[in-house]
Amino acid sequence: MNGNNPPRVAIVDYQAGNLYSVEHACRCAGMEPWVTSDPKSLSGVAGVILPGVGAFGDAMRALRDSGLADALIDFSHSGRPLIGICLGMQLLLGESHEFGRHRGLELIEGEVRRLQISTTNRAARVPHVGWSRIYPATRGSQLVDWAATPLNGIEPGQSMYFVHSYVVCPAQRDLVVAESVHGDTVFCSALRRKNVWAFQFHPEKSGPRGIQLYRNIAGLFQADTSMPLAGESRDGSPRRELRHAA
C-alpha cells in the first residue's frame, strides 16, 4: 500500500476540454495530478484519468497521432486503475457513430450511440445537459451495491451533472454499475471492467458529491492494485468482497 504520499495520477491531455476542473478536483481529493500529453509518462503513475469534452472522431485521431491511444491500451493491461469521464468513457468503447463511424480504444466491447430526440417530450432534449439522478444498475433481481465502488457514500437517486449527446452501450450488461434516465431512454451512467472505471457524468462538476467520488477514486489509486489481493488471482477476477460491484 502507498503510504502517506498522494498517489500520482496522470490526466491525459489531448486538446479536448476542461482539464483544469479535473486537475483541481484531483488535488482537492488528495491526489497529485499530472496533466500530460506524453505517452511515455503513463508508465510511471498510480492511475490514469481520461477526461474529455468534444467530438469522438477528432479525439481518437488526436490520441492515435500522439501515441496516447497505444499507451492507454498498454496501461489498461497493467491492472492499475484507468478512469474515463464523459467523452473519456465513450472513447473506451469499440465504435462510435458521431459525425460518421469511428473506432475507439476498444477496451470495452460495445457501441456509442446518439441519444434520441423527442420534440414532444421536452425533457428529452439533446444534448442532455444538466443534473440527472443516478441509480444502481440491476443485477438479476438485485441492485449493484455501490459500497465498494467510487460511488461509495452517494445515495441512489442523487443527481450528478451530465452534458453529452451520446451514450455508451456496453455489450456485457453486467459491466454497468449505474444507470440514468433521459426522456424514455435508460442509459449507462457508470461502468466498470476490471481496472477500468468510467462515468458518463462529470464528477468534478457535480458539487460536493462529485468531489466525494474523486476521494473514492484516490482510495482506488492508493491501494496498489498491480499486486493481487488475498483471494484474487492475477487476472483480476473479483475477490469475494468486491463480488457485488462486478
Add this chain to the structure above:
Amino acid sequence: MSVRVIPRLDIKGPNLVKGVHMEGLRVLGKPEQFARHYYESGADELLYMDVVASLYGRNSLLDLIERTAREVFIPLTVGGGIRSVADIRRVLRAGADKVAINTEAVRRPEFICEAAHVFGSSTIVVSIEAIRQSDGRYLAYTDCGREWTGLDAVDWAVKAAELGAGELLVSSVDRDGTGKGFDVELTRQIARLVSVPVIASGGAGQLEHVCEVVDRGSADAVGLASLLHYDFVRSGAPSGHATTPKTQEGNLEFVRRQTAWSAIRSVPLAEVKQCLWNSGVDCRLN
C-alpha cells in the same frame, strides 16, 4: 431531467454589476462572493458574462474564472468577447466548462460549426439578446442590446441550433432588470422550434415568474440575476464596499446606501427551487 437554476453574473472589471435593459450598471459587489454563496445555496450552474468585453473585443475574466473554478464545483459558462477558437480554448483552460458566444456567431455563423467541431456542441452556448417590437416580432441584438444584427431573433435561434449550438441562452433586453417577468412568449416560440436546451433569461422579479417561464415558456433552465443578487446584498453578507477606495470604478451608491430596490422581490436561491418543486417541476434539491 431537472430544470436548472443558473445565477447570472454580469461582470465589469472587478465588479458584479446589474442594470436595466443592460444599461445603467450598478455595482452590487464582488463576483467571487456571490458565486460562492450561490454554489453553497444549491445553484445548478453559474453564468459569467463580461459585459464590457464586446466593446474591447476581448474577454477579461480569466483570473476570475480560475479563482472560481478552485472553489466552485458546478459548471461555469462564460461569455463576452469570445471571438475565436483560441479564445474558447483559453477560457476553458482557465476553468470554464462552456462558452456563450453572440457577436462573433452573428458576424460569422460558421464559427458555431467550427467551435462545435473542436470542442463539442455541448460546450457551445449561443447567446441571443432579443428586443420585442410593437408588432410582436423579436429582433436580435449584440453588445448588451446595443447593436441590431439585422436578424429576426427566432429565425436566428433556429439557425444557430442547426449550426451546432449545444444550448441557447435567450435573453430579453426589454425585460432585463425590470422585474416584470420573463418574456414567456419569446422563450416559447424558440423552445418549440429547436431541440436543444433553452435557457431563459431577463426579467424575473418574483418567484412566480420562474415557474411561469418553465411551464408556459418551456424553458429548460432559467438565468436569474436581480431576483437573486438583491437578496444577497440585502442580507448584508457581501463585504468589501464599506471602505471603498476613491479610485474604484462603478456606481457604488447603491451598495453604500444599502437601500432596497422594490422593483424586484428578491429571494434566496433555495426558495426558487422550492417554488419550482411545489409547482410540480423537477429540480435538484440539496
Add this chain to the structure above:
Amino acid sequence: MPHESLPAYYGLPEHVTFCTRCVMSNQRPCSYPEFRHTKDRRTPTMHVDAEGVCDACRYAETKERIDWDDRERQLRALLDRYRSNDGSYDCLVPGSGGKDSIYAAHLLKTRYGMHPLTCTWPPIMYTDIGRQNYLNWCDIGGFDNVTFKQNGRAMKLLTRLSIENLLHPFQTFILGQKNLAPKLALKFGIPLVFYGENEAEYGNPIADNNQSLRDKSYHTMNDISKLHLAGVPVPELIERYKIPLVDLMTYLPAEHTLYDRQQIDVHYLGYYVKWTPQEAYYYSVEHSGFQANPVRTEGTYSKYNSLDDKIDGFHYYTTYIKFGLGRASYDASQEIRNRHLTREEAVALVRRFDGEFPARYFQEIMDFIGMQPDQFHALCDKFRSPHLWVCEGGDWRLRHPVWQQLTAVDSEQIAESGTNRNAA
C-alpha cells in the same frame, strides 16, 4: 502632431485639447442665453486648465468635498420659509417626466413635505416612450401638471430657421423650457422654482455653481428689439417672416420688471442634494414607473437619457457637427465624473457611437419642418469648422478625435514603456 492654422468657426479655440480625465474637449459650448444667439456669435467654451483638467471635472472634485449635510440644512431652511400650510402650491418643478424632474419633484414632495406643481414644455415631437413617461410622472408619481402646448405653426417655422441659420434644431425647446417655468411661477404666484442638476456640472463656468439661484440673465430681458430667435432679429421675424409678435412671446423671457413686482427664486436642487444621474434613473423607475428605452438612443450607448423628443438625436448630431462632440461624449464624460466608467471605456464608447446619424426619425422630422434631406446634409457640411473636420474621399472625418489624442497619462506611459499604447 503639427498643427496647421485653419479657420475656427464660432470663435472656437483653434487648438483642440481634451480633458485628461473625461472625454470632453475645449470645444464644448457653454450654455449661453439663446436669445442672443446669432450666426456670428463667439461661443463661450469650456475651459481646460494647465493640468489638462476641465471645469466639469474640477467641479466634480469639489463635489466630493461639499458638506452635503450642511447643504441639506440650507435646503430645509429655505423650504421652511416657503412651505404652504393651506394645500396651495409652494414650488414649481419644470420637467418632462424624465429621470431628473421625477427625482426633483418626488423628493420635494415626499422627503421635504412641499406641494409642488409640475410644468411641462412639451417636446417638439413626442416619442411614445416619452409621452408614457410623462403620463406616469403625473399618474404614478402623483403630481398636478400644467403643460403649455405651443403654437405648432410658429414652432415649425422657428425650428426650420434655427436649423438653417444656426444648425440648432433644439433652440425652440431650450428657450421654451428655460422660460416657461418662471413665467408660470409669476402667473400662479408660486415663489419658488426648482430645476434639477446645475448646468455647471457639465462644464459651464464654475462660478455658477456656488450659488444655487439661476443666473437671472437666462430668463429676463429688457428690450425685445435687441433679441434674436433662430438667429434672426425679432423685428425681422415679424417683418420678413410674418410671424406676429404674439406668436413669438412664448419663446422670449419674461420682462424683467415683472420680477421686480413679484419675488420668484429659481434654484437648482443639485446645489442642495448630491446628484448621481444613474441613481436618479433608478429612483424614477421605482417611484414613477419610468421606463428606459430598451433600444439605445442614437449617437450614444445610453438608454435612459433624452428619450422624449424625436428631435433629440438631431440636437446631438448637430452638436457633433459644430463642435466635434456627440452624445456619447457627453454621456460618457458625465459617467466618468460619477466614477461609473473608466476613461478607457469612455474612449471606446465615443469611438463606437459618437456622431451616429439619427436615422430613426430623420424623414419624419424633415417632413415636419418641410426640409429636403439633401438640404439638411448640405447645411451640415456648411457648418463643419475646418479646424475640426477634413474631407477625404468624399467622407468627413474629425481631425482630432479623442481616441487619437495622447493624454498626459498616455505620454508618460509611452515614455516609460517605450512601446506604443494605443487606446481602443
